[in-house]
Amino acid sequence: MLAPGFADPVHGAQGTFRAVMNALARPGLLQPLDAGLKPPAPLTPELAALALALTDADTPVWLDAGLAASPEVAAYLRFHTGAPLTDDPARAAFAFIRDPARCPPLARFAQGTPAYPDTSTTLVLALDRIANGEGLHLAGPGIKGPTRIALSPLPEGFLAQLAENRAGFPLGVDVILTAPGLVAGLPRSTAVTES
Amino acid sequence: MATRPLQPDPEEIAARQAVMALCADASRDDLDAAVKALAAPAVEDLRPPETGLVMATGRIGGDGRPFNLGEVSVTRAAIRLPDGASGFAYHLGRDRTKARLAATLDALWQDPTRRARVEAALEPAARRADADRRQAARRTAATRVEFLTVARGED
Amino acid sequence: MYVAVKGGEAAIDNAHRLLAEARRGDPAVPELTVAQIRAQMALLVDRVMAEGSLYDPDLAALALKQARGDVVEAVFLVRAYRTTLPRFGASTPVDTGAMAVARRISATFKDLPGGQVLGPTFDYTHRLIDFALAAEGAVEPAAEAEPRDDADTCPRVTDLLAQDGLIEPSPPDDGAPAGDLTREPVDYPADRALRLQALARGDEGFVLGLGYSTQRGYGRTHPFVGEIRVGDVAVEFVPEELGFPVPLGRIRLTECQMVTQFKGSGTAPPQFTRGYGLTFGQSERKAMAMSLVDRALRAEELGEPVASPAQDQEFVLAHCDSLQATGFVEHLKLPHYVDFQAELELVRRLRAEFFRDSDSMQEAAE
Numbered sequence: 268m269l270a271p272g273f274a275d276p277v278h279g280a281q282g283t284f285r286a287v288m289n290a291l292a293r294p295g296l297l298q299p300l301d302a303g304l305k306p307p308a309p310l311t312p313e314l315a316a317l318a319l320a321l322t323d324a325d326t327p328v329w330l331d332a333g334l335a336a337s338p339e340v341a342a343y344l345r346f347h348t349g350a351p352l353t354d355d356p357a358r359a360a361f362a363f364i365r366d367p368a369r370c371p372p373l374a375r376f377a378q379g380t381p382a383y384p385d386t387s388t389t390l391v392l393a394l395d396r397i398a399n400g401e402g403l404h405l406a407g408p409g410i411k412g413p414t415r416i417a418l419s420p421l422p423e424g425f426l427a428q429l430a431e432n433r434a435g436f437p438l439g440v441d442v443i444l445t446a447p448g449l450v451a452g453l454p455r456s457t458a459v460t461e462s
Numbered sequence: 463m464a465t466r467p468l469q470p471d472p473e474e475i476a477a478r479q480a481v482m483a484l485c486a487d488a489s490r491d492d493l494d495a496a497v498k499a500l501a502a503p504a505v506e507d508l509r510p511p512e513t514g515l516v517m518a519t520g521r522i523g524g525d526g527r528p529f530n531l532g533e534v535s536v537t538r539a540a541i542r543l544p545d546g547a548s549g550f551a552y553h554l555g556r557d558r559t560k561a562r563l564a565a566t567l568d569a570l571w572q573d574p575t576r577r578a579r580v581e582a583a584l585e586p587a588a589r590r591a592d593a594d595r596r597q598a599a600r601r602t603a604a605t606r607v608e609f610l611t612v613a614r615g616e617d
Numbered sequence: 618m619y620v621a622v623k624g625g626e627a628a629i630d631n632a633h634r635l636l637a638e639a640r641r642g643d644p645a646v647p648e649l650t651v652a653q654i655r656a657q658m659a660l661l662v663d664r665v666m667a668e669g670s671l672y673d674p675d676l677a678a679l680a681l682k683q684a685r686g687d688v689v690e691a692v693f694l695v696r697a698y699r700t701t702l703p704r705f706g707a708s709t710p711v712d713t714g715a716m717a718v719a720r721r722i723s724a725t726f727k728d729l730p731g732g733q734v735l736g737p738t739f740d741y742t743h744r745l746i747d748f749a750l751a752a753e754g755a756v757e758p759a760a761e762a763e764p765r766d767d768a769d770t771c772p773r774v775t776d777l778l779a780q781d782g783l784i785e786p787s788p789p790d791d792g793a794p795a796g797d798l799t800r801e802p803v804d805y806p807a808d809r810a811l812r813l814q815a816l817a818r819g820d821e822g823f824v825l826g827l828g829y830s831t832q833r834g835y836g837r838t839h840p841f842v843g844e845i846r847v848g849d850v851a852v853e854f855v856p857e858e859l860g861f862p863v864p865l866g867r868i869r870l871t872e873c874q875m876v877t878q879f880k881g882s883g884t885a886p887p888q889f890t891r892g893y894g895l896t897f898g899q900s901e902r903k904a905m906a907m908s909l910v911d912r913a914l915r916a917e918e919l920g921e922p923v924a925s926p927a928q929d930q931e932f933v934l935a936h937c938d939s940l941q942a943t944g945f946v947e948h949l950k951l952p953h954y955v956d957f958q959a960e961l962e963l964v965r966r967l968r969a970e971f972f973r974d975s976d977s978m979q980e981a982a983e
Contacts, residue, residue: 526787529810
């Protein structure tokens, strides 16, 4: 039985888009995201909302092992978005990661090209918890004043990968972080440090 | 009845395609009449009817490598009957009501016990489409050139 | 540099109201309906669909009504509307060989399986204005005849030539998806599929002029109409959730196969080459012109010198789109006040220098 998509496709998609837009415009700051979806496990409501709002027939999607193992998830995404599923991270426009601890190194995803840096992969991670005011320090465009973000779980070597990612600017990936009811953004322009 | 698994039986698929083609060519009123005639139950949207685009592709030279010719407007609907069966419709144009009606008919048609009645309900539309096609063919045929050999020069 | 100026809102609102009145015209005259435009100006609707690159006759008819009959304005409306719709995917390639033919002619062979079928054509009218049409009147029903046995078999003329190897085959389908210039900007050199997409949505006048130029010697291709066919073709699409092709309905297409200058080499015997045109609706002139330009643009591929405009990819593809063309031409109406002030200053200064110099030369001469 196919789970339904947005109850109101237009406003559901627009609301999700706005939340993500704000998340990337103000890196690190938590945005509320509640699209009321009940997708098949292990897809989270937040991952599903982003998939439905941002992917379509032109955006190849990479799913991590946990998501890829579920035929219901694949069927759900194909039906509601028409997105082609790829098993090559370097060809993905979007990558959905249910298990951030086992997220592949950022360098394995599409980095974009000098002429079209925007053609890199946008990663969407489903975390257990995101909180402001503690954890990593963020600096860069869109960040006013000291901003900190705690992520749980943190992918191994994430900080080093983010630093390397930022060094490759304007190429590199953008990372969207989700937790229950929340979304935050780490665009490639953001510097993320331990202290 | 649970959703049928997609086990392709080529004959069944061909028959389903034929009914879909009939619905695509029929008018909204035709489909409305058919659905009413079948006393179809109220349906639930699996995905609300939406209008979008399909890029029509042609072939270079008519039979070669594909190229993108231009987009056609298409409306699609996916519904679920109370018994769980799902029905789908995709056809040209922007008529969402018509798509939903066609999806309903598709769901009903997939049930072997209802199939004959669905086809009977669509009979009027089928006959009309057939008559239109035959008339168009006859009118076209009247414009076919019958060449007469004119006397040759050496005579 | 463009100047952002404020003010004029009231004038703009009133201009729109005046436009609406002008569009309507004399209220004593019956208002045009979309159904009338769709049925009675069908060829104009076909052109808007072709250049708008969106097959939706009611939409094109409505756009024409809104645009007061201006084709490019209507194309603008259709293209803008199209951007609001999601794309479900691409159809399976249409099979023009299975077309329900409404018209089918060939200038290369007189006798063909399926015959020469004239259909609703202007070709044999005498182009005398029919003043009877100024009044409404009943139209005689069209003549009918029993379709001949071979009416349903309309093999391609190009296939008949191909049987004896007399004509080059079409480029084979290697399974790679065709480029889409509505998704990626055109990168030169563009392949033939992309060129055909551009020509199909190109301005009919521009493509016609270019086609004409090839006939007048600007890149001669020695063309013959192998076949033109107009009729309805089924469009199919394979939705993810179904996995089999779903028939969407039928669209009217015009196809032109142009048989062009034969080519041979030391290692290959001569064969006719080809040009191809395919358009939405009944648009013969456009399909024919498209096939002539398609052939001309293959100059490099066929080892011909690229010397004329119709053979120059960048020239043709960059300028054939009516919307892009009108966008840039009409943008000149935007305020260029600051730019022009700079020009004025410059001209005045140069003139002052000129007269100063000529005065001093005069004095020196004296």
